[in-house]
Amino acid sequence: MTRLTHWAGIAFGAMAALMLAGCGERPQVMEFKQGKYQGKPDEPPYAAAPFNGNKDLWERDIRTRTQNQNEYKRIGS
Amino acid sequence: MARMKFLCDAERCIECNGCVTACKQENDVPWGVNRRRVVTINDGVPGERSISVACMHCSDAPCMAVCPVDCFYRSEEGVVLHDKDLCIGCGYCFYACPFGAPQFPQLGAFGVRGKMDKCTFCAGGPEKDNSEAEYRKYGRNRLAEGKLPACAEMCSTKALLGGDGDVIAEIYRQRVTSRGKGSEVWGWGTAYGRPDQRAPGAPGAPGAPGSAPAPTGGKS
Numbered sequence: 001m002t003r004l005t006h007w008a009g010i011a012f013g014a015m016a017a018l019m020l021a022g023c024g025e026r027p028q029v030m031e032f033k034q035g036k037y038q039g040k041p042d043e044p045p046y047a048a049a050p051f052n053g054n055k056d057l058w059e060r061d062i063r064t065r066t067q068n069q070n071e072y073k074r075i076g077s
Numbered sequence: 078m079a080r081m082k083f084l085c086d087a088e089r090c091i092e093c094n095g096c097v098t099a100c101k102q103e104n105d106v107p108w109g110v111n112r113r114r115v116v117t118i119n120d121g122v123p124g125e126r127s128i129s130v131a132c133m134h135c136s137d138a139p140c141m142a143v144c145p146v147d148c149f150y151r152s153e154e155g156v157v158l159h160d161k162d163l164c165i166g167c168g169y170c171f172y173a174c175p176f177g178a179p180q181f182p183q184l185g186a187f188g189v190r191g192k193m194d195k196c197t198f199c200a201g202g203p204e205k206d207n208s209e210a211e212y213r214k215y216g217r218n219r220l221a222e223g224k225l226p227a228c229a230e231m232c233s234t235k236a237l238l239g240g241d242g243d244v245i246a247e248i249y250r251q252r253v254t255s256r257g258k259g260s261e262v263w264g265w266g267t268a269y270g271r272p273d274q275r276a277p278g279a280p281g282a283p284g285a286p287g288s289a290p291a292p293t294g295g296k297s
Contacts, residue, residue, distance in 0.1 A: 035147035039160025042203040044153060045220040059078050061223035066240035069229065070248040072255060 080136070080155030081198055081220075082242035083229065084249055085129045088256075089236035092117055092127040096228035096237050100131070103199065103227035104216025110180040112196040113228055129228070129237045132157060132178035132196035140170035140179060154220070155242075156198040161214045164192040198239070199226040 045051075046058035067073055092115050100106065100113045113131035134157045141149040141157065148163035149170075170193060171179040182191040201218030204211035211218055219227060229239030238245040 032142070034142065035144065037150040037160075038147045039150065039163045040203040042150065042152060042158065043206060045200060045206065045218070048206040048221055051221075051223065058223055062078070062220075062225065062240065063244065065223070065225045065230070066244045066248075069225075069235050069238050069240070069245070070251070071235060072248075072251055 078154065079241050079243045081134060081200075081240065082155070082245060083129075083131065083133065083198075083226075084238045084245045086236045086238070086249060086252070087126040087128050089234045090115070090127040090129060091234055091236070093233060095231050095233055096129045099227040099231035100196070103219070104197075105212070106194070106216065107182050109183050110194050112178075112180065112194065129232075130176055130178075131228070132174075132198075133176055134196075134198060139173035139175070143169045143173040145169060150203070152200060154198075154200070156200045156220075158197055158200060158202050158215075159193065159195070160203050161192045161194075166190045166192050168193075196226075199224070 044055070046055050047053055051058045051061075094115050097111060097113050097115060101111075104112065106112055113129060115127050115129050117125060117127040119125045134155060136155070138149065138151070138157045141151070144159075145167060146163050146165055148160045149157060150159070151157050166181060168179075168181065168190060171177070171181065179193045179195045181193060183189065184191040197215050199217060199219035201207075201211045201221065202215035204214065206221040207218050217227075219225065224230065226239045229237045238248060
């Protein structure tokens with residue numbers, strides 16, 4: 001009887017250890033890391049001629065062209 | 078300046094494919110590659126709508142996230158571009174893109190895939206601006222000339238708007254509030270004037286003798 005209790009105790013302990021091991025499971029989802037651009041550097045659109053680095057002039061031109069798409073302003077209705 | 082964006086007004090698009098043609102002509106796009114295309118739903122039935130689709134230059138671009146060689150970059154104007162010298166033509170970006178924007182030229186027999194090609198918002202690529210190399214690889218750099226994409230500027234009904242996101246959103250908002258909705262957009266009201274805008278006493282005007290309520294029709 002004592003021997004049976006002894007084995008039962010060992011089995012219970014092993015089972016408890018096995019079940020507890022589940023609590024320590026770490027997340028296995030890979031962490032996503034955004035890559036870094038590996039290609040050649042590009043220059044801003046206003047760097048070259050005809051703007052020669054004048055960003056304000058470029059923005060003004062783009063704004064004017066964008067408003068040309070607005071016929072409510074273009075035809076003044 | 079905010080981010081560069083495209084906005085297509087489905088109420089105005091007439092499926093003329095002018096944007097597709099303009100893009101192909103401007104950028105010398107090879108056969109089999111369509112950087113832009115017009116998608117039509119409910120084709121041939123009332124309620125048909127068309128919309129012009131190309132790269133949407135996403136703020137959190139999936140193509141950028143999945144590229145194994147990290148050949149994508151975003152310009153300071155928010156345009157998503159890529160370096161063709163680095164691209165290996167794997168096609169991951171095509172699977173990731175919800176708009177089917179990345180295109181692959183068929184370089185030979187058995188469907189061999191070439192380097193990826195997509196809409197550049199007419200902003201070229203990482204070569205010297207307006208150089209021969211840039212034109213050959215990416216097409217024309219209109220942005221560096223102070224111009225907007227050819228597709229948007231060519232659009233005859235101005236359904237396709239391109240430019241600073243805040244500005245085109247404001248143009249669209251003004252348009253929608255001016256034209257109304259339902260039969261005011263397409264139908265009797267547009268053709269003959271809305272009942273509230275007709276001259277007093279004119280046939281069909283409210284309060285005119287024998288006037289019947291203006292019928293409503295056309296697309297809803």
